[in-house]
Amino acid sequence: MARPWRVRFAGAKYHLTGRGNGRAALFLAPEDYARFMEQLEAALDADGVILYAYALMPNHYHLFVETPMGNVQRFMQRLNTAYGMYFRDEIGKSRYAIGDDKFREEAEDELKERRLERTVTGDIVWPEDSRPALDVVADAAAEVLGVALSDVRFHGHRLGDRKALAVEWCCRLSGASQRMVAQYLGYGSEAAVGKARKRAQAALAHDPAFGAAERKLIRRLSASKTRAEGNVSSA
Secondary structure (H helix, E strand, C coil), X not given: CCCCCCCCCCCEEEEEEEEEHHHCCCCCCHHHHHHHHHHHHHHHHHHCCEEEEEEEECCEEEEEEEECCCCHHHHHHHHHHHHHHHHHHCCCCCCCCEECHHHHHHHHHHHHHHHHHCCCCCCCXXXXXXXXXXXXXXXXXXXHHCCCHHHHHHCHHHCCHHHHXXXXXXXXXXXXXXXXXXXXXXXXXXXXXXXXXXXXXXXHHHCHHHXXXXXXXXXXXXXXXXXXXXXXXXX
16 A cells, blocks of 8 residues: 655654665765765755754665745655765666665654653653744745835735735745735735735746745745744843
8 A cells, every 4th residue: 555645734844764775775985975965955945944853874864854835745856866866877876776665654653652652751852833923924025026015015916926925925934824914915805815825826836036036035034043043042
């Protein structure tokens, strides 16, 4: 029976694993680990994924990530394809490098068993789900799009797709409800927000510049969150 797809939504956190096909080694030399880290960084940047922790073993790896854009499958496909191509072309192996769904299932089952065996709570500290406020996302979105926030809020019909993108990002990255976004950005109904989001998604699919703007926005919000957490810890 095929393994079911992971549940996907914006802000979801995942423990991701991958193992060498047929239990074979993924990393044969120090430069292989370095190459994987380069490709991991590139995939994180391209898909706006946040990395909290990782572990690289000779024949498998573990990642703990958050996906603000709800795109875990695209991220994993990008990472595994990139390293698989390197493994084939640079190392000279003719087989697929990464596979084995059974390993992922076994790893997840083992983690579940260990959690059930724990008698002391609080031994794992999970990252707080603290998304930026709606006004923070709106302000950053306006800056990335090169428009005034006042125009985004009150004169959106002049902005075309850029207004729709601001709506989509405010809904997806702030965690605010469509009703809250409708009120903040001057829409009369949640239905209007829904239409704007469909327009934004179509624009993202057809215009690479908008995709680049989205990645820039996510990096900016992530950096702001990191700075804020650093200020709190040093206070």
